[in-house]
Each structure stands twice: as structure tokens, then as C-alpha cells.
Amino acid sequence: MVQNISGDLDDVLSKWMKQIQNQTAGMTLADKTAISEAGGKVFMDALRKETKAKHYSNKKDPKWGHMADHISIMLDGKSRRSVNTDFNGGVIVGWDNRYHAMNVMRLNDGTKAIIGDHFLTNLRNNNELRSKILEAEKSKYDEIANKKGDD
Template identity: 30%
Template sequence: MKVRLMDASLGLDDIFENLQKAYDLSPEEQSKITLAGAKVLQKRLAEYIRQHHYRQRKLGKEPHLAETIIVDNHNPDGELDGSSAVGWPAAPAREGGLGYIARFLSDGTKYIKGDDFLDRVRNSCDDEITRAENDEYQTILQEKGYEGS
């Protein structure tokens, strides 16, 4: 009976080592995972904006709101900590920052009825974001030599 317990403990050690490999992710690896989800959100936001807030007009030098969505795998302080962000450049409008327009469209103004598209899009593609992040996670696990599920 003691032999079986020892054999079982050896198997548990292997399982523990595999789990430790699976969960010990560097900030670079975490960033790859969150970036995969962020790219999905960027794509869905651009699609929604083109479909619901796109007017045929001459834009001149200024790009459309849907074309200015950016994805960054650094936090707002510029550090690589495993997080990713989706949004518009934090710059004045004259430098291409159109985030204020997105806020007007989503939250509304005195003259514009907001449609809360930021939360709506984020919630509607949550499953797709999770799948993209899981696919990237599985790729990282395979690179580390661990077969996850």
C-alpha cells in the first residue's frame, strides 16, 4: 500500500510541475495573451463604428474614427505588465486624437443621443475575446512543452 502512495505522490509531483509551468507566465507572455483579445475588440469596435457611425463625407487629412483605434500591450505608464489596452490616441484632435468623438458618440451630449457602443461592443464580443486569449495561452503552453486543454 505504501508503494501505491509513493507512486501516486510521484504522479502528483509531475502534475504540480506542469501546473506551475502553465501558471508561471512572464509579463511578456501575459501581454501576448491580452493582446490577442485586444485585437479582437479593436476589430469589433471598428466594425460597429463603420456600421453605425459612418457618414459618406470628405474627410480631408483627418482619418475616420474607426481607422484610428489603437491597441497597445503596455499599461498607461508605458510598462510591460501583461495588460493590453484598446482605444484612441491620447493626443489633441489636431494631432490625430479622436477619443473625444468616441466619448460623445458613446455617452452622448446635449445634442447627440449616446448609444453606449463601447460597453455594448465589449460585452457582445466577450466570448470571442476569451477564445482568442485562450488560443494564445494554449500556444504559449505548447511552446513551454505543456499540453493544456
């Protein structure tokens, strides 16, 4: 009886290993980017809502616009300001111009004249949001893995 279980377990484990190898080893850079982008979109939406809720004003700036309207996803390593020049499929969510990025830094961290409210830091550390990001990445991963499993 023990031999049957170990024999069946070996078969199950070998099939499982082949399935995992087919799904993960065959991941292309485009697949990894798609997974990262799915999580980045969830964070970007939450960041836009948080920025509008805490720091939106009625000021109409024709040149710069409002910082809540200029949040975007950038491919890590493809941005000209990126520290990482070796693209690995990761994404960065943030402000697409320096003017807004500097204002956010001052609002989040504070200065001598401004008390920081840490809205960005708190959002990054929000466990509920992290769970939503992981769920989005997992569903994208499952979608890609199922396509690879069908091949």
C-alpha cells in the same frame, strides 16, 4: 486498494503541479503581452466593425480621417497618456488620437445636444464577444504553454 489510488493520485497531482509551474511560472512579460494582444486584436476587429456600422460617414476629412479607421492596440504603460506607468503586459484598444477619442466619448455617452447610443459600452459588455476574446487568449496561452512544456 485505497492506498493505490492515493499513491497514484499523489503522483498525478505532483506531475500536474510541475507542469503548471513550468508553464505559468516561466511566463515572461513578452508572453503575457502576446496573450493580451491576441484578445485585443479580437476586440479591435469587433470595435472597427461596430464603429463602421453605426457611425461611419461619407465625409472625407483629409487631416483626421474617419474614427473607425484609427482604432489601434497600445501597450498599457507604454503610452504617453497612460495612467499605469508600470507595464504588466496588458493592452489598451482605442483611438490613437484625441480628436476621435473625444468624439467617441460624446457619441457613446451623449451630451445635452446628442443622445448617446452606448455602442462602445454595449460592445464591451457583449458576452459573445467576451467569449471570443477569451478563446483567442486561451489559444495563445496554450501555444506558449506547449512550447514551455516541450523545453
